[in-house]
Amino acid sequence: MVRIEGQAALLAAVLSVAAATGPAAAYTVYVSNEKGNSITVLDSKTLEVLETIPVGQRPRGIILTNDDKYLLVCASDDDTVQVVDVATREIVGDLPSGPDPELLNLHPSGSPVYVANEDDNLLTVIDLADKKVLAEVEVGVEPEGVGVSPDGKTVIATSETTNMAHFIDTESYEITDNVLVGSRPRFAEFTADGTKLWVTSEVAGTVSVIDAKTRKIIKVINFEVPGVQPEYIQPVGVRITKDGSKAFVALGPANRVAVVNAKTLEVEDYLLVGKRVWQLAFTPDESLLFATNGNSNDVSVIDVPSLKVVKSISVGRAPWGVAVSRQ
Amino acid sequence: MSAPAAATVTVPIGYLEQDVKRPIPLSRLNVAPDDLGVAGASIALKDNNTTGRFTKQEFTLEVERVPIGGDAVAALMKLVESGHHFVLVDAPADVLLRLADAVKDKDVLLFNVSATDVALREEDCRANVLHTAPDRAMLADALAQYLVWKKWPRWLVAKGVFPEDLAYLDAVRRAAKRFGGVIVEEREYKETPGARRSDTGQEQIQQQMPVFTQGAPNYDVLVVADEAEVFGPYLPYRTWDPRPVAGTAGLKAMSWHPAHEQWGATQMQNRFQRFAKRFMLPLDYQAWVAVRAVGESASRTGSGEFAAINAYLRGDKFDLAAFKGQKVTFRPWDGQLRQPILIADSQLPVSMSPQQGFLHERTEVDTLGIDAPESKCKFR
Numbered sequence: 195m196v197r198i199e200g201q202a203a204l205l206a207a208v209l210s211v212a213a214a215t216g217p218a219a220a221y222t223v224y225v226s227n228e229k230g231n232s233i234t235v236l237d238s239k240t241l242e243v244l245e246t247i248p249v250g251q252r253p254r255g256i257i258l259t260n261d262d263k264y265l266l267v268c269a270s271d272d273d274t275v276q277v278v279d280v281a282t283r284e285i286v287g288d289l290p291s292g293p294d295p296e297l298l299n300l301h302p303s304g305s306p307v308y309v310a311n312e313d314d315n316l317l318t319v320i321d322l323a324d325k326k327v328l329a330e331v332e333v334g335v336e337p338e339g340v341g342v343s344p345d346g347k348t349v350i351a352t353s354e355t356t357n358m359a360h361f362i363d364t365e366s367y368e369i370t371d372n373v374l375v376g377s378r379p380r381f382a383e384f385t386a387d388g389t390k391l392w393v394t395s396e397v398a399g400t401v402s403v404i405d406a407k408t409r410k411i412i413k414v415i416n417f418e419v420p421g422v423q424p425e426y427i428q429p430v431g432v433r434i435t436k437d438g439s440k441a442f443v444a445l446g447p448a449n450r451v452a453v454v455n456a457k458t459l460e461v462e463d464y465l466l467v468g469k470r471v472w473q474l475a476f477t478p479d480e481s482l483l484f485a486t487n488g489n490s491n492d493v494s495v496i497d498v499p500s501l502k503v504v505k506s507i508s509v510g511r512a513p514w515g516v517a518v519s520r521q
Numbered sequence: 522m523s524a525p526a527a528a529t530v531t532v533p534i535g536y537l538e539q540d541v542k543r544p545i546p547l548s549r550l551n552v553a554p555d556d557l558g559v560a561g562a563s564i565a566l567k568d569n570n571t572t573g574r575f576t577k578q579e580f581t582l583e584v585e586r587v588p589i590g591g592d593a594v595a596a597l598m599k600l601v602e603s604g605h606h607f608v609l610v611d612a613p614a615d616v617l618l619r620l621a622d623a624v625k626d627k628d629v630l631l632f633n634v635s636a637t638d639v640a641l642r643e644e645d646c647r648a649n650v651l652h653t654a655p656d657r658a659m660l661a662d663a664l665a666q667y668l669v670w671k672k673w674p675r676w677l678v679a680k681g682v683f684p685e686d687l688a689y690l691d692a693v694r695r696a697a698k699r700f701g702g703v704i705v706e707e708r709e710y711k712e713t714p715g716a717r718r719s720d721t722g723q724e725q726i727q728q729q730m731p732v733f734t735q736g737a738p739n740y741d742v743l744v745v746a747d748e749a750e751v752f753g754p755y756l757p758y759r760t761w762d763p764r765p766v767a768g769t770a771g772l773k774a775m776s777w778h779p780a781h782e783q784w785g786a787t788q789m790q791n792r793f794q795r796f797a798k799r800f801m802l803p804l805d806y807q808a809w810v811a812v813r814a815v816g817e818s819a820s821r822t823g824s825g826e827f828a829a830i831n832a833y834l835r836g837d838k839f840d841l842a843a844f845k846g847q848k849v850t851f852r853p854w855d856g857q858l859r860q861p862i863l864i865a866d867s868q869l870p871v872s873m874s875p876q877q878g879f880l881h882e883r884t885e886v887d888t889l890g891i892d893a894p895e896s897k898c899k900f901r
Contacts, residue, residue: 294788313791315571334575335568336788354785354842356572357820372575374820378785378842397842423884425847447846
């Protein structure tokens with residue numbers, strides 16, 4: 195019964211997408227498979243798997259370079275960041291990331307890249323042009339989330355056992371502020387206007403919205419999913435629309451993506467996705483949101499305007515990170 | 522010099538270890554390391570101090586090791602008099618109770634990091650003790666849930682003759698009743714412990730264990746209650762009928778396993794192994810949790826004061842990320858750490874309890890151990 199309804203809704207949603215936007219632009223979606231040691235390449239228009247690229251061991255955080263020519267892959271168990279040429283889909287180099295890289299982010303200018311070394315309490319800063327380490331910043335225990343302010347002046351590292359968002363000056367590499375957030379902060383994302391920083395806390399089950407200027411917490415967002423016990427609500431990935439209207443928060447083993455009004459900071463909806471949803475990425479036109487489901491080995495595709503889950507696509511084992519190219 | 526020294530608050534943590542006479546384990550792989558527990562507390566101290574750099578808090582650890590026959594109360598008083606309000610205790614139940622009663626009227630909080638006695642959480646509970654060690658009831662419940670989930674509900678019990686074995690068996694009986702297990706027979710192993718290391722005997726054991734388990738009613742799993750390891754580790758692969766072994770040997774329930782890697786545990790294992798040059802064991806984890814709990818409460822309250830930290834630890838706001846896939850907290854009714862429990866063999870974790878389908882009105886992890894409505898604890 196549920197399944198029939200789901201399929202009908204899916205079909206309706208797909209039709210409405212097509213009707214609303216005409217033929218959608220085709221982007222390329224990359225998904226890292228933590229246990230599969232591979233990257234699955236998807237087409238955002240056909241929602242089909244194009245290819246699977248074998249990479250190093252335990253690929254987690256991934257990001258595209260600003261020119262969309264290279265995909266940077268944290269190969270955690272190989273203690274390196276691999277560089278994949280997206281045209282040839284081959285590994286063409288690696289970055290001296292330091293041990294156990296987990297998540298990474300780029301300066302708005304395209305370089306340097308900031309890498310969280312989960313095992314070493316460090317944030318490593320690497321120049322992309324000459325692949326040299328510019329700095330290693332000592333942060334709290336088990337750094338993971340890396341957020342960069344849109345003006346490029348501040349980089350954030352969240353440390354999972356210290357439970358802080360560390361504000362780091364990108365010129366001096368000094369920590370200027372430390373904001374205590376809920377337990378096990380996993381991900382940090384600035385709003386496009388740079389005024390707010392969203393930090394998810396997996397174990398506390400909350401999201402802290404921080405004023406980027408005063409560095410004080412404006413609000414701690416709580417989630418309540420009917421029928422799901424509170425300890426299974428574990429926020430990880432978060433993405434905010436460019437116009438600052440909506441935020442999407444992946445709730446881990448609650449198997450939901452929360453939709454939050456990013457202006458009022460009220461939760462508006464919960465979308466049922468696959469098992470243990472962790473990371474999220476929009477298409478550049480923000481028509482679709484891709485969500486990685488680590489325990490069901492698939493990716494849920496969310497239609498952003500209608501807030502419907504329109505498809506789940508099987509990928510490799512334990513999908514973790516996701517990035518979408520502009521091409 | 523940078524910041525003035527006065528700005529940093531120091532939180533001293535004590536660790537009292539009472540040496541006890543234990544039989545040598547049957548397997549030489551399981552000989553307890555000398556720094557068992559203390560190494561876990563030490564790595565947690567490092568974690569606390571990494572955070573402390575940002576919160577201007579410094580944590581110290583002082584270890585008092587009491588020899589067999591030594592005066593544990595005097596050792597505790599020494600720690601208390603030198604300013605240690607938070608003390609981890611690795612000692613048998615009777616020693617722990619003496620210590621708790623000796624500091625009853627002082628600003629002291631003890632963490633029971635090792636004693637599994639259910640009574641310490643029930644009729645013998647103390648207001649000034651929190652327990653990071655799971656008790657036998659939690660361990661037996663965690664294992665029973667897995668066996669029932671696996672559809673192996675019929676258990677043949679092999680029990681030893683010591684009070685600890687019977688205490689564990691009580692927990693197994695309770696778990697069977699709660700989760701739908703059936704004990705088809707209890708069989709006592711009467712041999713007293715002999716020499717553990719010898720260059721002969723394997724042949725005899727190969728003959729004895731099948732005979733000991735012969736002629737049992739139809740059963741799914743052999744559940745062993747033999748905490749002192751008189752015979753339990755000899756049972757796997759030697760039962761008369763081809764059956765798995767669980768309990769105090771074979772498949773066991775535990776707070777931590779050296780090969781546990783879920784929920785960020787890999788980082789903990791790596792950090793610990795680099796530091797201690799050995800694998801992290803359950804007692805190390807239980808000590809890690811206690812020291813981290815103090816650190817977490819100190820950083821959340823921005824205080825080094827006993828009253829503030831003690832109140833936060835026991836309050837609704839406290840939670841700790843402890844590599845178990847959900848927060849760990851203390852149960853207000855008996856001071857027990859609420860935590861998922863690993864089910865594992867010697868090599869790898871098999872599962873984590875609570876198991877799916879064992880429901881609880883508030884939180885599924887409270888299906889493990891003594892729940893609020895049945896608690897006999899009246900804090901004093």
